[in-house]
């Protein structure tokens with residue numbers, strides 16, 4: 707029971723963190739975003755975004 | 770007194786927005802003139818009301834609004850005591866934002882499953898954004914399809930506390946009667962003894978939100 711609660715809560719915190727990331731990172735540093743190295747200790751950013759930018763090299767996401 | 774406007778929203782599909790809208794509005798209609806605004810192009814709320822037989826019409830007026838939600842809500846504010854807006858499961862269209870800008874309170878139904886809970890984080894952000902244009906917007910999460918005997922279901926309360934949006938004390942349990950009600954174009958209030966436990970929990974939710 708306690709374990710379930712903390713797992714659920716941890717997921718919420720994780721979701722909050724993931725949400726903050728795309729909003730700030732690519733907007734402030736659009737050019738370096740695709741090559742940007744993940745900060746140490748963090749899980750690497752998903753490659754999904756790179757694929758998009760390859761398809762639309764002009765486009766900065768989110769616009 | 771202008772109407773109190775409730776928006777029922779969650780960008781996640783199938784969390785119970787329409788079910789909550791229709792039963793909440795039926796309960797509110799017992800307290801004052803109530804309007805349902807169907808802001809979802811799927812038209813589920815409108816369809817629900819159309820399924821009601823002539824001898825037992827759905828107790829609130831239901832209108833479908835595609836475009837200027839704020840103008841329509843504004844227009845009806847003086848004529849009704851309560852307005853409940855059933856929102857589409859998206860944050861990409863303007864509808865949800867407009868509904869939240871026009872509302873006094875947004876209720877966010879959340880299912881007791883990890884994915885649904887975590888996806889609601891986006892909704893919390895959307896509420897925050899809507900508050901830029903509607904400073905007084907109140908918001909509550911509400912647990913839907915709660916299974917009292919299920920450990921995960923019970924653990925949800927604790928996890929809901931991680932949100933900046935407070936959860937309602939009262940929840941909606943998972944009950945077959947909510948599904949049959951939709952099929953009959955009814956609310957749980959219309960289903961006599963079969964609907965009684967459900968009607969009681971909807972009443973408890975109404976008392977809670979009207980008392981907040």
Ligand SMILES: Nc1ncnc2c1ncn2[C@@H]1O[C@H](COP(=O)(O)OP(=O)(O)OP(=O)(O)O)[C@@H](O)[C@H]1O
Pocket residue numbers: 781782783784785786787788789809811813856857858913914915941942943944945947948951
């Ligand atoms: N408390 C409940 N107990 C049992 N079944 C429920 C309950 N709440 C909703 N349901 C069922 O779950 C399904 C989804 O509910 P509903 O259509 O209200 O969700 P929704 O959020 O409006 O969906 P959408 O995002 O597609 O608009 C329906 O089949 C409905 O009957």
Ligand SMILES: [Mg+2]
Pocket residue numbers: 786787788809813855856
């Ligand atoms: Mg719906």
